Amino acid sequence: MPAQIGFCSLGVLAYYAIANASSWTLALDEGRPARIVPVIGRAGCLFLAFALPASSVISGAVVLAAGAAACAVGRTVTARRA
Numbered sequence: 001m002p003a004q005i006g007f008c009s010l011g012v013l014a015y016y017a018i019a020n021a022s023s024w025t026l027a028l029d030e031g032r033p034a035r036i037v038p039v040i041g042r043a044g045c046l047f048l049a050f051a052l053p054a055s056s057v058i059s060g061a062v063v064l065a066a067g068a069a070a071c072a073v074g075r076t077v078t079a080r081r082a
Contacts, residue, residue: 006056007063010049014064017045 020041050057 010060
């Protein structure tokens with residue numbers, strides 16, 4: 001598998017894992033599926049992500065970590081200005 005495809009696949013799987021984790025907070029009385037659905041979805045995304053080639057997982061993890069760090073710095077700067 002070319003590195004670009006694995007890298008993109010990791011990004012998409014990370015996105016869906018975050019979406020599944022977010023759907024955990026939805027109330028059951030709003031007609032949402034049982035909470036087991038997001039758990040299985042997130043587990044499946046993580047399983048598939050780590051089944052990708054190691055170079056794709058490592059490079060994708062570095063990029064995701066850099067994005068999270070940039071977000072944290074941005075929030076810190078914004079909080080200090082307020």
